[in-house]
Amino acid sequence: MQRSEHFASPGVVYRTTCENPGCGHTFDLRITAKEAGLLAGTMACPRCRRHGGMLKRMGRLDDRLFVAKLVYKMIGVGASSSSDDGDLLSDIR
Numbered sequence: 001m002q003r004s005e006h007f008a009s010p011g012v013v014y015r016t017t018c019e020n021p022g023c024g025h026t027f028d029l030r031i032t033a034k035e036a037g038l039l040a041g042t043m044a045c046p047r048c049r050r051h052g053g054m055l056k057r058m059g060r061l062d063d064r065l066f067v068a069k070l071v072y073k074m075i076g077v078g079a080s081s082s083s084d085d086g087d088l089l090s091d092i093r
């Protein structure tokens with residue numbers, strides 16, 4: 001038995017490029033409202049498996065398709081971002 005998922009929100013897809021030097025892997029990250037917490041935290045690249053990557057949205061390709069980068073902060077560098085972090089969740093419905 002499975003419920004019809006066609007009516008549920010499929011979330012959005014982030015076409016994400018890993019910024020880890022030497023990696024540069026691009027992958028599609030699907031984020032639904034259930035996984036929206038990923039946007040606020042950090043995640044690991046599925047290829048180089050480096051942890052601590054932060055999803056940074058670069059632009060919109062389509063209604064539910066965004067371009068993003070997985071950026072890694074150097075340890076010890078003070079935080080200066082959070083300029084546009086506020087609207088990351090607003091596109092997920």
Ligand SMILES: [Zn+2]
Binds near residue numbers: 019023024045
């Ligand atoms: Zn990587």
